[in-house]
Amino acid sequence: MVPYKPKILLPLIMVITALTVTADYVRPPPRKTLHFPWDPKPSSQPQQVHISLAGDKHIRVSWITTDSSSPSLVEYGTSPGKYSFKGHGDTTSYNYLFYSSGTIHHTIIGPLEHNTIYYYRCGGQGPELSFKTPPSEFPVTFAVAGDLGQTGWTKSTLDHIDLCEYDVHLLPGDLSYADYIQSRWDTFGELVQPLASAKPWMVTQGNHEKENIPFFKDGFEAYNSRWKMPYEESGSTSNLYYSFEVAGSHIIMLGSYTDYDENSDQYSWLKADLLTVDRKRTPWLLALFHVPWYNSNYAHQGEGDKMMEAMEPLLHAAGVDIVFAGHVHAYERSTRVYNGKSHPCGAVHVTIGDGGNKEGLAHKYKDPSPEWSVFREASFGHGELKIVNSTHAFWSWHRNDDDEPVRSDEIWITSLLSSGCDKKEAREILLSP
Structure with a gap:
C-alpha cells in the first residue's frame, strides 16, 4: 500500500491546532448523575x-x-x-x-x-x-475514551462515539464509578450495552475499580468478574494486564494498580510480550494504562512516576508509538517524548480521562506548559485513532460542546518503524535477564 504523504495537510493542521489552543472556550455547565428507573425483566433474559x-x-x-x-x-x-x-x-x-x-x-x-x-x-x-468484527488489515479505527462514569456527559460521549465509524473501543480505566455500590455496575452495564454489544470494548482497570476493603475484600472483584479480558490468551496470569492484536497493531493494556517493578509478574510478562511483537506483521505498537506518565495538570501530579521509571525503558526499547492514559479528567497530548523530555523516537502520550465522570473536570494546568506538551484542555470528549496504513495514522480529539462533537485537536502521526527508530541495540534491555 502506498503510504500517505500529508505534506499539505500537516501545516494546515498545525495552524488549526494553534488557533484552537489560543481560542477562548466557555465550558457548558456540569451535568448530573444519571438515574435509572427500576425495570423488571424476566430472570433468564440477558x-x-x-x-x-x-x-x-x-x-x-x-x-x-x-x-x-x-x-x-x-x-x-x-x-x-x-x-x-x-x-x-x-x-x-x-x-x-x-x-x-x-x-x-x-x-x-x-x-x-x-x-x-x-x-x-x-x-x-x-x-x-x-x-x-474488526478488519484483518488497515485501515482500522479505534474509539478512545476513559473515565466514563454515568452522567449526562457520559451519555453525550457515548452518543458521539456511536456516530463514529470505528472498529474497537479502547478504555484506559475507570468504567462505572460504582465506588463500592455494586448496583451501579449493573446500571453501567445497561448504559453501555447498545455500543458494547455491537463493537468490542477493550478495557483496563483504574482506581475506581479497586473497591478493596482491607482484611475483608480484595480489590477488583466486580471488575474481574464482569469485564473479563483476553489475559490468558496473551500469556498473562492477571486480568489486570494483557495484550491483543487488531489489523496490524499490537496493543498492550497495563495495570497501574498492580505491581509493576522489575521483580513483578507484570514486568516479566511485559518484557516477554514485547519480545513476541513482529513489526512486519504489526507495525503499530500501542499501550494503555490508567495513570498518565506525562501530565502537566495539577490533578494527580506525579502519581505515575514510579511506574514510568520501571516500565518506560521497556516501552521505549520496543518502539511504542502511542500511549493512552486516563485518571486526569481532562485532555492532553504530548509530542514524542522519552525520559521526561522531547525525543524523536519516543512515544506520543495522550491523556484522555474526560469521558464524563461524576467528579467533574480538572481545570488547573501548570503555567507555563512543559516543552513536551502540545495541546491541553479541560473538557469532556472522546478520541478517534484511524491507522491508515503501516506508516501513518490520524488522531483526533472531539470535545463535547452543547451536544455537538467538536473536533478540537487533530494530527497525523508517523509510525516509529517508518521513522528509522527501530534500532536493535535499543532492544537489548528486553533481552536482559
Missing part, C-alpha cells in the same frame, strides 16, 4: 451484554441473568434470525457485603470472519443483537 476480543478470530460475549440455570449459550450467524453456529461458555458470580450479583456469563465464539456482521442471541432467548 442483560448488560458486551463483547471483547478473545484471541485470533474469536469474540467473548459477556452478559448477566438473574436466573442461575440460564445456559451460557450464544447462537450466531451471518443472517438475521439464522443461527448456524453455537458457543458454550461458563459462569461466575460474586457477593459484596449485602449485594449478590446475578449469574455472569462468558462465552467465546469463533472462528469468525474479519470485517463481517454477525447476528446473535444469548441464553437461547432474548432480543437479537449484532456486532461487526
